[in-house]
Amino acid sequence: MSSDSTSPLTAPSPDSPVYQAARRARAAAAELAPLPRAAKDAALLAIADALQARTDEIVKANAEDVARARAAGTAESIVDRLTLTPERVLAIASDVRDVVALPDPVGEVVRGSTLPNGIDLRQVRVPLGVVGIIYEARPNVTVDAAALCLKSGNAVLLRGSSSAYRSNTALVEVVRDAVAGAGLPADAVQLVPGESRDSVRELMRARGLVDVLIPRGGASLIRTVVEESTVPVIETGTGNCHVYVDADADLGTAVEILVNSKAQRPSVCNAAETLLVHRDVAGSFLPEALAALARAGVTVHADERVLALAEGSPATVVPATEEDWETEYLSYDIAAAVVDSLDEAVAHIRRWSSGHTEAIVTGSQAAARRFTQLVDSTTVAVNASTRFTDGGQFGFGAEIGISTQKLHARGPMGLPELTSTKYIVTGDGHTR
Amino acid sequence: MSSDSTSPLTAPSPDSPVYQAARRARAAAAELAPLPRAAKDAALLAIADALQARTDEIVKANAEDVARARAAGTAESIVDRLTLTPERVLAIASDVRDVVALPDPVGEVVRGSTLPNGIDLRQVRVPLGVVGIIYEARPNVTVDAAALCLKSGNAVLLRGSSSAYRSNTALVEVVRDAVAGAGLPADAVQLVPGESRDSVRELMRARGLVDVLIPRGGASLIRTVVEESTVPVIETGTGNCHVYVDADADLGTAVEILVNSKAQRPSVCNAAETLLVHRDVAGSFLPEALAALARAGVTVHADERVLALAEGSPATVVPATEEDWETEYLSYDIAAAVVDSLDEAVAHIRRWSSGHTEAIVTGSQAAARRFTQLVDSTTVAVNASTRFTDGGQFGFGAEIGISTQKLHARGPMGLPELTSTKYIVTGDGHTR
Numbered sequence: 078m079s080s081d082s083t084s085p086l087t088a089p090s091p092d093s094p095v096y097q098a099a100r101r102a103r104a105a106a107a108e109l110a111p112l113p114r115a116a117k118d119a120a121l122l123a124i125a126d127a128l129q130a131r132t133d134e135i136v137k138a139n140a141e142d143v144a145r146a147r148a149a150g151t152a153e154s155i156v157d158r159l160t161l162t163p164e165r166v167l168a169i170a171s172d173v174r175d176v177v178a179l180p181d182p183v184g185e186v187v188r189g190s191t192l193p194n195g196i197d198l199r200q201v202r203v204p205l206g207v208v209g210i211i212y213e214a215r216p217n218v219t220v221d222a223a224a225l226c227l228k229s230g231n232a233v234l235l236r237g238s239s240s241a242y243r244s245n246t247a248l249v250e251v252v253r254d255a256v257a258g259a260g261l262p263a264d265a266v267q268l269v270p271g272e273s274r275d276s277v278r279e280l281m282r283a284r285g286l287v288d289v290l291i292p293r294g295g296a297s298l299i300r301t302v303v304e305e306s307t308v309p310v311i312e313t314g315t316g317n318c319h320v321y322v323d324a325d326a327d328l329g330t331a332v333e334i335l336v337n338s339k340a341q342r343p344s345v346c347n348a349a350e351t352l353l354v355h356r357d358v359a360g361s362f363l364p365e366a367l368a369a370l371a372r373a374g375v376t377v378h379a380d381e382r383v384l385a386l387a388e389g390s391p392a393t394v395v396p397a398t399e400e401d402w403e404t405e406y407l408s409y410d411i412a413a414a415v416v417d418s419l420d421e422a423v424a425h426i427r428r429w430s431s432g433h434t435e436a437i438v439t440g441s442q443a444a445a446r447r448f449t450q451l452v453d454s455t456t457v458a459v460n461a462s463t464r465f466t467d468g469g470q471f472g473f474g475a476e477i478g479i480s481t482q483k484l485h486a487r488g489p490m491g492l493p494e495l496t497s498t499k500y501i502v503t504g505d506g507h508t509r
Numbered sequence: 510m511s512s513d514s515t516s517p518l519t520a521p522s523p524d525s526p527v528y529q530a531a532r533r534a535r536a537a538a539a540e541l542a543p544l545p546r547a548a549k550d551a552a553l554l555a556i557a558d559a560l561q562a563r564t565d566e567i568v569k570a571n572a573e574d575v576a577r578a579r580a581a582g583t584a585e586s587i588v589d590r591l592t593l594t595p596e597r598v599l600a601i602a603s604d605v606r607d608v609v610a611l612p613d614p615v616g617e618v619v620r621g622s623t624l625p626n627g628i629d630l631r632q633v634r635v636p637l638g639v640v641g642i643i644y645e646a647r648p649n650v651t652v653d654a655a656a657l658c659l660k661s662g663n664a665v666l667l668r669g670s671s672s673a674y675r676s677n678t679a680l681v682e683v684v685r686d687a688v689a690g691a692g693l694p695a696d697a698v699q700l701v702p703g704e705s706r707d708s709v710r711e712l713m714r715a716r717g718l719v720d721v722l723i724p725r726g727g728a729s730l731i732r733t734v735v736e737e738s739t740v741p742v743i744e745t746g747t748g749n750c751h752v753y754v755d756a757d758a759d760l761g762t763a764v765e766i767l768v769n770s771k772a773q774r775p776s777v778c779n780a781a782e783t784l785l786v787h788r789d790v791a792g793s794f795l796p797e798a799l800a801a802l803a804r805a806g807v808t809v810h811a812d813e814r815v816l817a818l819a820e821g822s823p824a825t826v827v828p829a830t831e832e833d834w835e836t837e838y839l840s841y842d843i844a845a846a847v848v849d850s851l852d853e854a855v856a857h858i859r860r861w862s863s864g865h866t867e868a869i870v871t872g873s874q875a876a877a878r879r880f881t882q883l884v885d886s887t888t889v890a891v892n893a894s895t896r897f898t899d900g901g902q903f904g905f906g907a908e909i910g911i912s913t914q915k916l917h918a919r920g921p922m923g924l925p926e927l928t929s930t931k932y933i934v935t936g937d938g939h940t941r
Contacts, residue, residue: 107859111882192904196893203885205915284735288915303716307736309916330938337940427539438938449933450543453635461628461936470941471932472624483637483720483929484741485917497915500903501881504893506762506870508769509902 094270095279098234099286102207105262106232110204112261114181117228120259121177124224127255128170128248132163138247139216146214146240154344159214159241169220172475176224179474182493183230197503202496204230206288209269209280210477211302213294214238219248223266225477227256229495234287236269236277281306288497289485293478296405311486313478316346316433317405318463321422321448322366323439324357330460331362331438332369338436338463340373344407346479347434347466351402352377352413353422359386359415367392375409382415402429419444423451430454432481434466455481455488526702527711530666531718534639537694538664542636544693546613549660552691553609556656559687560602560680564595570679571648578646578672586776591646591673601652604907608656611906614925615662629935634928636662638720641701641712642909643734645726646670651680655698657909659688661927666719668701668709713738720929721917725910728837743918745910748778748865749837750895753854753880754798755871756789762892763794763870764801770868770895772805776839778911779866779898783834784809784845785854791818791847799824807841814847834861851876855883862886864913866898887913887920 109117128135139161146156182202189199208231210222219235226233237245249268257263269276281290284307291311292302303310320338322331338349354362363386370377371392378397379387387394401412402425416422419437426435436458437448445459456466466489468476473491480486486494541549560567571593578588614634621631640663642654651667658665669677681700689695701708713722716739723743724734735742752770754763770781786794795818802809803824810829811819819826833844834857848854851869858867868890869880877891888898898921900908905923912918918926 107883107885110885190904192902196897198903200920206885304739309741309914311916327938333938333940341941445935451539453539453542453638454931456932456934458934459936461934461939462941464941465628465934465936465939466932470624471630472622482741484743487929488632488932497919499886500888500898500920502888502890502893502897503877504891504897506759506765507893507897508765509773509894509896 093279095276096283096286098267098270099207099280099283101264102232102234102267103286105264106204106206106230108262109227109230109232109265110183112230116259116261117181117230118177120227120256120261121173121224123255123259124220124252125170125173125177127251128166128173128220131251132166135166135244135247135251136161136163139244141243142241151240155214159216159244161216161244165217169217172217172221173224176228176475179228179492181228182496185493187498194507195504196507199501199503200498201501202493203499205495205497207232207234207286208495209234209236209283209287209290209308211236211277211280211290211292211294211298212238213298214241216241216244216248218293219245220252221475222477223249223252225475225492225495227261227265229492231495232265232267234267234269234280236280239272242272278305281308284308291478311478311480311490312482313480314346315405315431315481316348316479317351317403317429317431318347318349318433319351319353319422319426319430319435320349320463321353321416321419321426321435321437322355322358322362323419323437323441323444323448324355325441325444326355326358326362326438327440328358328362328365332366334436334438334460334462335366336369336373339370339375339411340409341462341464343409345464346405347463348407349436349463350404350406350411351429352411353416353425354383354413355419355422356382356415356417359383363387364390367394370411373409375411378410378412380414383413405431419447420451423448426452426454433479434458434463436461436463455479525711527708528715528718530699530702531639531712531715533696534664534666534699535718537696538636538638538662540694541659541662541664541697542615544662548691548693549613549662550609552659552688552693553605553656555687555691556652556684557602557605557609559683560598560605560652563683564598567598567676567679567683568593568595571676573675574673583672587646591648591676593648593676597649601649604649604653605656608660608907611660611924613660614928617925619930626939627936628939631933631935632930633933634925635931637927637929639664639666639718640927641666641668641715641719641722641740643668643709643712643722643724643726643730644670645730646673648673648676648680650725651677652684653907654909655681655684657907657924657927659693659697661924663927664697664699666699666701666712668712671704674704710737713740716740723910743910743912743922744914745912746778746865747837747863747913748780748911749783749835749861749863750779750781750865751783751785751854751858751862751867752781752895753785753848753851753858753867753869754787754790754794755851755869755873755876755880756787757873757876758787758790758794758870759872760790760794760797764798766868766870766892766894767798768801768805771802771807771843772841773894773896775841777896778837779895780839781868781895782836782838782843783861784843785848785857786815786845787851787854788814788847788849791815795819796822799826802843805841807843810842810844812846815845818847837863851879852883855880858884858886865911866890866895868893868895887911
């Protein structure tokens with residue numbers, strides 16, 4: 078086999094601005110890698126201070142993006158995510174200070190031993206190198222991602238939504254000035270040049286220059302990056318999460334976990350999208366559950382058995398189609414089905430889940446054990462809401478995203494997930 | 510962005526035999542995942558016994574491959590790698606028994622804590638799922654890979670060289686019979702159907718069915734898989750390894766490490782391909798080093814400064830071109846250059862190395878520290894041969910390959926590198 082023939086994947090040309098930015102990032106990454114924590118923390122504090130000092134210019138640049146978005150008839154929820162107020166800029170600066178407080182993963186000895194021949198072997202954490210982030214219209218991600226990459230010794234190439242281009246340009250200018258002022262290479266943090274989709278395509282083809290791409294955003298963005306990138310990708314975020322109410326569940330607890338999983342914040346990836354109920358408790362659980370979902374404003378997309386038990390319920394209940402089982406609503410909607418057994422619930426989850434988070438509510442130790450063994454998702458929750466799958470909740474301090482793939486990182490990714498390792502072999506002239 | 514438009518990557522059709530095999534592997538993987546170590550070890554022992562009991566049919570099938578290879582004029586070194594004798598089958602069976610002795614990575618608690626809200630959080634190792642191995646004409650890889658995947662709870666799809674098709678078919682039949690006899694799903698181990706390159710292409714496109722592809726073999730095979738696969742790939746093996754002899758090196762030690770790194774087994778990825786010598790010791794080191802390389806039968810591809818010092822040497826010394834710096838010879842050849850400083854050696858390595866293994870020979874603690882900090886390869890050796898980068902040498906018991914990428918696994922990959930993790934969250938009705 079030869080790769081010279083029909084490969085549709087071409088590297089960006091050396092003249093491309095994206096390629097040049099990636100080469101500058103690579104050079105910056107080489108400078109960052111050996112830096113001690115103190116140097117990186119000083120730069121992060123300088124970033125936080127600069128964000129506060131230059132809030133006015135950031136908010137002004139953002140106002141232009143917001144005005145354009147409104148003029149283009151953008152949905153108000155998206156405009157809200159795009160908007161930066163002085164308070165929000167202060168919150169972003171505060172998040173950067175939180176990253177300062179986190180331990181530096183670089184240099185951590187993951188394992189180490191003296192081999193039988195006397196060689197000392199150590200496996201130590203090192204930065205990944207150059208990290209590319211492709212994301213949607215959330216300007217806070219610009220600074221969050223830059224701070225996490227800097228702390229872990231990585232250079233970052235940021236490719237946000239073109240609708241946030243002015244905001245991101247202003248934020249990155251502030252960050253780069255602060256980084257340079259702290260004596261670190263400004264090119265550690267760069268916006269990917271160009272607003273067109275070609276620049277995204279070039280970033281996805283910059284294998285050898287970019288070590289990993291992390292797409293953050295909707296399912297179609299992530300799928301595109303996963304399918305078209307030759308740079309290794311960490312897939313994030315799609316969450317078709319399930320709550321399974323077992324025959325042995327405490328039904329009051331089950332209602333609380335269900336409503337919290339679905340409705341506490343429906344727009345996020347760890348919100349529940351499907352309810353599965355064991356047939357033995359369907360008759361006693363569903364009336365109470367449907368009433369609680371109705372109070373939370375949730376529409377239920379129900380299979381036939383749930384429909385039959387929903388008669389007279391105050392809830393809005395509509396018949397489910399097969400599409401409902403695979404839908405990540407991200408809204409006040411939930412699919413619901415009755416299952417004959419725990420194993421049928423597991424089979425449903427295996428077939429339809431995106432592998433993010435599944436919860437079981439049960440009082441049975443055997444059921445909890447079987448469910449956690451058989452369900453293969455980033456997170457399996459026993460008697461707890463699906464909403465706990467989160468770097469902050471897990472105590473990681475911050476997260477760059479939630480990986481739904483199995484390679485490299487799975488689940489919430491903190492600073493250690495932004496590192497690789499290398500082995501250091503120390504001998505006294507050892508040969509084989 | 511949408512993935513519906515121009516993506517050149519198409520999934521295999523549901524009717525394809527490769528796709529069907531991958532679905533069977535997926536079902537088998539679900540059965541393997543929760544199995545305790547005892548069940549997997551019993552199957553491995555059954556495999557080892559069956560390989561011994563059925564040696565004759567394996568050797569007979571192999572003889573057909575060998576005859577065809579000879580008839581096709583295949584190089585004798587490749588025919589030798591292809592050949593199975595009763596002794597070699599016994600050795601393969603013995604390797605399987607070694608895997609039995611290794612600890613089971615599945616279920617290992619990687620980290621765990623009780624969160625401030627009382628939730629118990631555990632991160633545990635789980636199998637990757639379905640592992641695809643694409644490799645060249647080494648039938649022993651067929652059984653090694655099957656044993657390592659089985660032990661780590663993974664189903665495996667094996668795609669060896671078509672020149673070893675009969676050998677691999679016989680080996681896999683023996684393995685599958687043993688696996689089934691031990692009560693495990695035979696489809697845990699499958700040969701990818703078809704001898705054509707189309708079957709490799711389909712395997713590379715089976716994203717969602719195959720969790721990871723590990724190509725083992727020459728650089729062009731690996732590059733093809735890396736560039737064309739939509740399934741996540743772990744890049745293995747290319748080793749353009751360097752030995753740097755520092756100004757403070759003990760020159761006798763340096764000669765030993767150099768010759769061992771280059772000539773102890775030149776055909777493997779951790780053999781040295783380039784020698785870099787600090788100018789301060791070039792005059793005293795090179796005559797001795799060139800004489801030792803000459804005794805080992807090594808040809809030196811030298812830069813101008815090495816050429817000047819090689820006058821009157823018994824070594825075969827030819828002028829190096831730029832191509833030599835990036836060549837993985839895998840033969841009795843080495844490139845050699847004089848550098849002005851440790852930092853110039855690091856810069857040379859950064860530019861030309863494949864990131865596998867680089868060694869420094871030095872008596873200076875400061876030089877050792879700087880070299881290990883600045884060189885970003887899977888393994889950095891101080892006063893030790895490059896040849897130690899190996900799962901067996903590192904004490905991992907066995908290896909599925911040596912990753913030269915930064916994501917998921919870097920360096921020799923043992924059983925833990927064939928796993929992912931999942932989080933288990935246990936509460937008492939916890940909600941946010």
